[in-house]
Amino acid sequence: MKLYKDTNNKNNVYKYWPIFLLIIIFLIFPFVINAYWVDVLFFFGIYALLGLSLNIVLGEVGLFDLGHMGFMAIGAYTTAILNTSFGIPIIVLLPLSAISAAGFAWLVCSPIIHLRGDYLCIVTIGMGEIIRLTLNNNPFGITGGSNGVYGIDFPSLGSIFVVDNSTKFYYYIWIIVGLTIIGLINLQRSRIGRAWNCIREDEVAAESTGIDVRFYKLLAFVLGAGLAGVAGNIYASKLMIVSPESFSFMESSMLFCIVLIGGMGSIPGVLIGAAAISLFPEFFRTFAQYRMLIFGVTMVAMMIFRPGGIWPRKRGAIERKLILTKAGTENG
């Protein structure tokens, strides 16, 4: 028994060597590339975080959410307004903007969570647009209209450790992305993750096995929104300015593409999707005005050749066994 356990552990360490290699490469990246590319990789990190947050809603539960940027906007504006008006440090606002985005999601999604498929899709679009337009119209003079809010501080712990240059921001975002990934992998394997996947596969069956569908759907929205709020906080402190144009419908649909290009519900897939969306336009800068044209063609081609995404999620062992036995009985 003991022997079996040991080999198992040994296998685990070796099995994960590509991940360790990837982490090491990521750690030394800022020393070999210039500041511009460090910034590009920072935005890759932001997209990865947003993609992971949308992946909870879209990939795990299968709810169409095309207004996800709205939640990020709530997080970013919470950070911006509280920091510039009251001088609350950014690091304190990190959990606070997550809570405000999550609370907002809970508030607006409660009445609409029973809608199905495309109807939910248009409501989330509408919600995202309402948030953007409201921010643009400067309600009570706190959001600064289309100019946005500017002069946001850098994140810091006292005055000793200040995140104030590209390299530090790069490590900052990727540490958070890393922690999120660890959390999400655990979540996927938990009771909650299984309930989510069950709802995605068949809502009626899920409900009949005693899963509280409404609660789990709301939970997905709340968690996804909270993560998007965190991304909003980091984004605001990096750019030092937030304006409504950063949270348009176009950006929300790009997030949608990140999840689908990578592969629904697959964490490595989301990272690849985020890389595709954020790095692709950078590599093709030489094509100038044809850049987005090529980008669109690539999106269509990608879906034609790999409709399930680049790195689709592996089915679990039990599921695979079930499919195999089912196929076996059908054939013979």
Next chain:
Amino acid sequence: MKIILEQLLNGLTIGSFYALIALGYSMVYGVMKLINFAHGDLFALGSYLGYTLLVFGSTYVTATLGIWGGMIAAMLIAAIGIGIAGTLVERIAYRPIYSAGRLPAVVSALGASIVIQNGIMVVWGPRPQAYSSKIVASHVLNIGGIKITSIQILVLLISFILMGLLFYIVQKTTFGAAIRACALDRSTAALMGINIETIIFFIFALGPALGGMAGVMVGMYYRKITFVMGWNYGLKAFTATILGGIGNIPGAMLGGLLLGILEMIGSVYISTAYKDVFVFVILILVLIFRPTGLLGEKVAEKV
């Protein structure tokens, strides 16, 4: 009273644009269960096509048909062109992935939308174009103290004729019955001897053609066209589709007209800046109480 009537008329004009575009969304969705995100950009392409036709054709066509004849000719040619573009989009971007389910089609549709939008930018340039007064005739008429432009009359006339025609085709003809049969159940419709390929072809030609016509009319009404306007109108028209009940053709017409009027009411009685917020709030309220839209039928849950 006069102001209310004038605003109602303006709202109806904008609403008929939305309704024409919404019909394309609704027809495609009804048969394919697919949100054609490229539809808004096909509409913008129609607008640019009409512009070019009017500018370059003005010397020949306007001389023989007169300025009004030229405008209608441009509309018809743009409609044909966009119909062809619509079927091309279907062939290239959607047909290869029908078997893969609904979600890959969303990404493909967004990709097609980006391609069309940036294609317009590459061909016509990033700056807005204007339908000048040389190619578009417009007079302000005064009927019983209510001001109405001749373009408005043209727009309302043409869009109501088109909507009536489409309603007639879908509800009264054999071809329309085939479309409705496909919307109900595609595989059973195929078993009944309906050629699904033909239906899909016509759906993707007819919907964008209506959108293209709306594009030319928007150009005539507002004069200014931009290459990004497809997103805006597409989003509004999609909202209209959902408001009326997606996949439902009278619903799309009602939703579009209602949306235009709501927008006008919002901008007059609330504020211009918040008119879109008003529209979306109404949409969400409608969906909370009628989850399948105004005219949408209650769909039984499949178990």
